[in-house]
Amino acid sequence: MTVNLPLPQKADLKPVKGFEMGIAEAGIKKANRKDLLVMTLAPGTQVAGVFTLNRFCAAPVQICREHLVQEGSNGEIRALVVNTGNANAGTGESGMKHALETCAALARELKINPEQILPFSTGVILEPLPIEKIISALPKAVSNLGEDNWLDAAQAIMTTDTQPKATSMTVSTPAGPVVITGICKGAGMIHPNMATMLGFIASDAGFAPGLLSKLTREIADLSFNAITIDGDTSTNDSFIIIATGQSAVQIQSVTDPSYAVVRDALIALARKLAQMIVRDGEGATKFITIEVLGGKTAEECRLVAKAVAHSPLVKTAFFASDPNLGRILAAIGYAGISDLDVSHVQMWLGDVWVAKDGGRNPSYQEADGQRVMQAQEITVKIDLGRGNATQTMWTCDLSHEYVSINADYRS
Amino acid sequence: MTVNLPLPQKADLKPVKGFEMGIAEAGIKKANRKDLLVMTLAPGTQVAGVFTLNRFCAAPVQICREHLVQEGSNGEIRALVVNTGNANAGTGESGMKHALETCAALARELKINPEQILPFSTGVILEPLPIEKIISALPKAVSNLGEDNWLDAAQAIMTTDTQPKATSMTVSTPAGPVVITGICKGAGMIHPNMATMLGFIASDAGFAPGLLSKLTREIADLSFNAITIDGDTSTNDSFIIIATGQSAVQIQSVTDPSYAVVRDALIALARKLAQMIVRDGEGATKFITIEVLGGKTAEECRLVAKAVAHSPLVKTAFFASDPNLGRILAAIGYAGISDLDVSHVQMWLGDVWVAKDGGRNPSYQEADGQRVMQAQEITVKIDLGRGNATQTMWTCDLSHEYVSINADYRS
Numbered sequence: 001m002t003v004n005l006p007l008p009q010k011a012d013l014k015p016v017k018g019f020e021m022g023i024a025e026a027g028i029k030k031a032n033r034k035d036l037l038v039m040t041l042a043p044g045t046q047v048a049g050v051f052t053l054n055r056f057c058a059a060p061v062q063i064c065r066e067h068l069v070q071e072g073s074n075g076e077i078r079a080l081v082v083n084t085g086n087a088n089a090g091t092g093e094s095g096m097k098h099a100l101e102t103c104a105a106l107a108r109e110l111k112i113n114p115e116q117i118l119p120f121s122t123g124v125i126l127e128p129l130p131i132e133k134i135i136s137a138l139p140k141a142v143s144n145l146g147e148d149n150w151l152d153a154a155q156a157i158m159t160t161d162t163q164p165k166a167t168s169m170t171v172s173t174p175a176g177p178v179v180i181t182g183i184c185k186g187a188g189m190i191h192p193n194m195a196t197m198l199g200f201i202a203s204d205a206g207f208a209p210g211l212l213s214k215l216t217r218e219i220a221d222l223s224f225n226a227i228t229i230d231g232d233t234s235t236n237d238s239f240i241i242i243a244t245g246q247s248a249v250q251i252q253s254v255t256d257p258s259y260a261v262v263r264d265a266l267i268a269l270a271r272k273l274a275q276m277i278v279r280d281g282e283g284a285t286k287f288i289t290i291e292v293l294g295g296k297t298a299e300e301c302r303l304v305a306k307a308v309a310h311s312p313l314v315k316t317a318f319f320a321s322d323p324n325l326g327r328i329l330a331a332i333g334y335a336g337i338s339d340l341d342v343s344h345v346q347m348w349l350g351d352v353w354v355a356k357d358g359g360r361n362p363s364y365q366e367a368d369g370q371r372v373m374q375a376q377e378i379t380v381k382i383d384l385g386r387g388n389a390t391q392t393m394w395t396c397d398l399s400h401e402y403v404s405i406n407a408d409y410r411s
Numbered sequence: 412m413t414v415n416l417p418l419p420q421k422a423d424l425k426p427v428k429g430f431e432m433g434i435a436e437a438g439i440k441k442a443n444r445k446d447l448l449v450m451t452l453a454p455g456t457q458v459a460g461v462f463t464l465n466r467f468c469a470a471p472v473q474i475c476r477e478h479l480v481q482e483g484s485n486g487e488i489r490a491l492v493v494n495t496g497n498a499n500a501g502t503g504e505s506g507m508k509h510a511l512e513t514c515a516a517l518a519r520e521l522k523i524n525p526e527q528i529l530p531f532s533t534g535v536i537l538e539p540l541p542i543e544k545i546i547s548a549l550p551k552a553v554s555n556l557g558e559d560n561w562l563d564a565a566q567a568i569m570t571t572d573t574q575p576k577a578t579s580m581t582v583s584t585p586a587g588p589v590v591i592t593g594i595c596k597g598a599g600m601i602h603p604n605m606a607t608m609l610g611f612i613a614s615d616a617g618f619a620p621g622l623l624s625k626l627t628r629e630i631a632d633l634s635f636n637a638i639t640i641d642g643d644t645s646t647n648d649s650f651i652i653i654a655t656g657q658s659a660v661q662i663q664s665v666t667d668p669s670y671a672v673v674r675d676a677l678i679a680l681a682r683k684l685a686q687m688i689v690r691d692g693e694g695a696t697k698f699i700t701i702e703v704l705g706g707k708t709a710e711e712c713r714l715v716a717k718a719v720a721h722s723p724l725v726k727t728a729f730f731a732s733d734p735n736l737g738r739i740l741a742a743i744g745y746a747g748i749s750d751l752d753v754s755h756v757q758m759w760l761g762d763v764w765v766a767k768d769g770g771r772n773p774s775y776q777e778a779d780g781q782r783v784m785q786a787q788e789i790t791v792k793i794d795l796g797r798g799n800a801t802q803t804m805w806t807c808d809l810s811h812e813y814v815s816i817n818a819d820y821r822s
Contacts, residue, residue, distance in 0.1 A: 055751040056744030090740040092770020125737020320818030326536020329501040333467030340466040359503020407731030
């Protein structure tokens, strides 16, 4: 089940000029399933990415990093290729060979250089990539290329997702309108830095060289790096922003009047996508926002938000709609702020002031906590009472269904 | 259910001279349940303890720390008191007041000073301690005092434990025999530093002042700080070693020939108790040992062991007996060793070499992994290939039952 996550409608997903997608059924893990996606970018497109910090990062992640380093020199990125059903991680040298062969085969098909391609894989770790199946399905994906395939693309990158995740917007800037459309996937092994997630956002805005990379990192921290489902950091996480520059909006610097508008729109869209992952979190029945304020630094707020969002005891209490709120205090206490004076800590559950000055608020009534816990969307607000920094994270509850999904994933 | 955890037998739990226990039914949370334990120590007994690092540590933990600081001066510890059903944590100033009142009432009963008492509470957080019930039940616990009440004591400290945890041994030293008996409790909110656990070990050995404190910390790191069930660090964890000195064995220094014998016995007994907590882990169906070797430091080995032991994805795969071993590699990769060269990493599941030089071992057969996964006790061995340090941790799987227990705990 999902938490307030409507199905995306094809008509709502606006084409981005200069960006095409084509899908195929390669039969990588299961037959009759869209599992291969090719994306092509018009010449002059800027691409920036943020990748998993996992040391066992997948072969395609390593190749993405290498190919993106060449960005700005002779090797501009012209295509992306994604397979599901296999992560090509923990696959050693043959994994690297397979990922490079995928790039080479697509390069021949598109008549570009292999270094102009970013490969992505997602699925089971530690199993060899069925490279033949991918190579033989690439021509079909290429022949399917079109600007209007966003919904198919969103479907083609799904793994344990129960539904495709996509959203789109048009934003007005002083220089004219900009279209932004994005897709993502992910439902488990989701944690900051980053998740078993793939996210692709395309826009027809143009950016001066270098501008997009910094912005992509900033957006990742405010969106995909602020969600957690189970605390596992995947080997394959990748978040890519593509700017085709095919609109009238050409952003030269951060002081450009259009910059703030496009930046805010990209943040909003990325957050919406990231929250879709939580809403479709494995076994999720609740969508939970953890707001931490009053910290000395954003980093310590993040530690607290993460400890609360990550606690299996907190998450099972949310699943049970049980205001067992001492578990949240316990998580705050072990989050890692060694000089935290708990007598300055306040906590609210929704609009209910639960913990006052580190103890139970004398006016707190269990019935009020119970009322808030019944909701599908719940906000926990924690004031550390020691500064002005803030951080927000999003997570879901931990249900029986999470265990079922992950105990049965490969069967 | 438990994993290979036989019920302790009263006849096996040897009395420790100078150490008495008395229990009562105070009705703290539920009626007709042993929920109050008083322990008394003969004059001259040495006591040392290790406590939770949680900043929201419970009122009794704060008082234990204060009273133990006085150890060695005029205020020798003469009694301990434990209640279950309520953690007296997140209870602010009234929580401190209640814990002190408990000490004062027991002090009157035993005709000692309140500062000679260590109080312990375990149970639900953020609810006021029903102090009247405790005070009125104390005389009954005191009248029940005896050296042969170990099994009753083990029962009286249980919360979500499905069975009492106790073990005992006699060890021969050059100076004569030493009796060591211990009890513990804990099944959830279990994590290094420390767990929702209480552990009490008593011995009739004697120690020179100062010797026991250092030893207690060392033993904690090798036992209760090396287990994890759900990664939550509780507000109340306490581990206490009591040395009554009523035997002929009086240890003056670490070079005393009896020291190593008693130390090793205490480590073995504490590990056995700690492993009992994992074997009774909430919803546990498997007992899993994570051995990490080849690290540069014990600390980095601990990071890796903890990441693997802590991963919900790894734990659900164990529950399903599914050799989805890529999840273990992923956990190694995100454990926090930023310069880990995965091409030197080896992994074994039981006797099966699964990952070789960072990739799938070419000779690994899924059927072999499947065979090992069927067992109730499984060892994962990870060689980081970068040094000589090692670390072992113990954990259990993550099952449907874990969610049920924690979703229903208060109802």
